[in-house]
Amino acid sequence: MRIEADRAKCDGLGMCEAMAPDFFEVGDDGTVVVLEQHPGEQHRQDITAAVDACPVLALKLKD
Structure with missing residues (x-):
């Protein structure tokens, strides 16, 4: 599986980081990293959430 992020759409609200902090972070520019x-595969449930x-x-x- 692969995570794709559209940084142009990102508003930096941090929901992803709150749900799966090992995989997502709001960077210094205010968009997802x-x-x-x-x-x-063992992380699918957290990443899907x-x-x-x-x-x-x-x-x-x-x-």
Whole structure:
């Protein structure tokens, strides 16, 4: 699986970081930084919750 982030859409609200801090961070510029683009399958539930929590739909999870 692969995490994709559309930084142009990101408003830096931090929902992803709150849900999965090992994989997402709001950077100094106020937009999302994906810390691990290809996480292990064991993290799917947490990452899916973080992607679904994004209010501006800036995140996607691809298989």
